[in-house]
Amino acid sequence: MQDPDKGMDRRDFLAKTAAVGVVATGALSAAGPAFARTLAPSKLKTVRYAMSGGLTPADLADPAFSNTQHDGRLMTAVYEQLTRYDESLQARPWLAERWDSNKKGDVWTFTLRSGVRFHDGSPLTAKDVVYSFRRLLDPKTKSPSAGLLSFIDPTGIKAVGARRVSFKLKQAIADFPLALITKSSYIVKDGATSDELKLEANGTGAFMLKEFQPGDDPTIFVRNKRYWGAGLPRAxxxxxxxxxxxAARIAALKRGQVDIIENPPGSEVPGLQGGNxxxxxxxxxxxxxxxMQIDQEPFDDNRVRDAMKYALDRQRMARLVAQGRGTIVNDIPIASFLQYALPGPARAHDIAKAKALLKQAGYGDGLEVTLSVSDVQARFVEWATVYKAMASPAGIDVKLNVTPADTYWDNVWLKDPLFVSAWIARPTDSMLGLIFPSTAAWNETHWKRPSWDTRLAKARRTLDVKARTGLYRQLQQExxxxxxxxxxxxxxxxxxTRRNVKGWRQSGTFFENFATIDIA
Incomplete structure (x- = not known):
């Protein structure tokens, strides 16, 4: 049986649905010509949002396979989850208005909001939630996010009436409402198949999908008039x-061709604070x-990995690349302000120690490595270029392999032994579970240690906060x-944004809230 965390290749999934073409929701199709007439530009309040990431043919409308930046924006417009992050990345009610658990923490029951409807007009019920999670966890679905929820017993997900859903877990999970939030934990309609979701994208979100072609601009959404949020969406x-x-993104904003842009370079930020x-x-x-993939030479030697780390001048990198907006952290992608995060100072910059470690590892005459990078995201190439200069005095010759943006995530990420990547903020447990377990689909560094996996499971089921914090910090220190x-x-x-944009606050996570955006 295939490991459920080994996700189907996104291109394989697309091949199964290649004949679908442009996506339009069933709800929109049923609306007919009368609805089409309401799309007259002069009468509509339109938000034009420019993403910083490139499009790929692997962009999808099925939540089970959500992965790219475009996927994330599409999913949060069209679909919703039971819970959602608040400002401190704790769980807040969303489609679920409340929840409770047994004393052991291995049975959780969620009560759904009343009055929520899918875009096709059907009401949200507990059966939809049961189906959504069973589908996500089904090995036949091959969702790359399934492993993040592997602690849920699929047979233990049950409807308790029309608006209550019970989850029986394989082990106690102290922060289960938070652990439920993943890239793919969106609620779809009971019985919806991948082919149907590709066609209809039938969610409960504030916007309905109108036009979508993988790899092409634009993706267009229209207001969900049945949305349960009072007065939302505003556009x-x-x-x-x-x-x-x-530069093109900034120019489009200044010319009024778009209303919101992501990730302007730090050097350009002062020039955007004024005028329009x-x-x-x-x-x-x-x-x-x-x-660094730690099972690939030369990174299978921890002395080499340590030398690479000591060659990194974190203070200088933050000053040069993050334009002074960076807060120094240690060698793990977990934000220091989060609950359970590892405290303490970051590793010091030490060229002498880096040289000594390389000599011990058999590279006394120097080490040559190839670092793959792309301008697929702001600061990637600059980060790599600055690190190349930093590593040189330690005897590390970093050759840059600059690859096209439109193929980076498909052809380089997870495949090359040394590459630039990025992660948005996630809760400590979510990040640990996303990229470090042995079977994790997005295990970038090939960190595969069964004993570590076992201790992560122990931390998750530990109900005492102090003890749980200690366990999480031990995992991070390793x-x-x-x-x-x-x-x-x-x-x-x-x-x-343009000055006339109101109600926009970028979340800094994979989950943006477009419903509150207004154009004055």
């Missing part, structure tokens, strides 16, 4: 476009980093000491 139309080149534009800063903890990440800083999430 009639949401248009997503991809402008991966920072403004800057929105959110403290969250995004991180650019380098991943990664800092022996893992394959180079992490210099966490940086504030920055976006920029």
């Amino acid at each position: 009639d139309v949401l248009r997503l476009v991809s402008i991966s080149e920072p 534009t403004r800057v929105v800063v959110q403290v969250k903890g995004d991180m650019e980093l380098v991943a 990664i800092v000491n022996e893992g394959g990440y180079l992490v210099a800083y966490m940086v504030n999430t920055v976006s920029a």
